[in-house]
Amino acid sequence: MAQDNSPNKTITMNQRRSRTKFTEDQLKILIKAFDQNPYPGYATKQRLALEINTDESRIQIWFQNRRARHQCQKKSEPDEDLESSQDQDHSEEEIQSREDRRCRTSYTSSQLHTFIGAFMNNPYPGIDTREQLAKEIGIPESRVQIWFQNRRSRFHVQRKREPDDQDSEQRQDQEQDLWDERVQDNCFPNKLLGLFRPNKPTSCLCGSLDSRSTDTVPAHEQGRPCIS
């Protein structure tokens, strides 16, 4: 439901990356790697990316989705299919012997400045915007996506934690103003505003459902416990 908005205004906003279509050969390699280790480290993901000629971030997403699907399968059919039995032993030791993570990226103040400006403009940038930013900053697009994820997440947490801190209140007021402008300009999907909008009347999501028809509210949004 990527909101239509006005076609002219939101040309590059909120677009998804186009779907990757893996070939059979690529899938064979991925599945084999998954059976060996469903939690590959950065080096392994890089190697796989090279091997099947795709981006490391696509490998990461593939493993995430694969783990999720397997989790479902395992529960729906407890020990029916033994052919993919390998991952049943992956629990404890596998997790302990996890390979190395990607090295932590550190950003310069000017890179951060660019990030923050973009965030104020739109906290949910689409693929085009992210790629443009990545190019501008000189980092991979996947890092841009992670930065926005973390930023949004911490924005929520911060607002919950210090609702009456004066400095942050001022900052939030400024953010609120900018936010409202953007909302009026329809710069990002309406359905997400309820989740993210500064100074939402109630800190509880359930309290603001009245302004949105239930069928536009994602199920998890309705069902999730309120953290207040």
Add this chain to the structure above:
DNA sequence: CCTAATCTCATCAGGACCATCCTGATGAGCGCATTAGG
């Protein structure tokens, strides 16, 4: 309709300064996350 892409939230962990904070990276998602492209 399958599954890649995306989201939030919780947590781990590296690095800057000296026990703690900030923030990038990663994983789960339980009436088994949701959304949406092909």
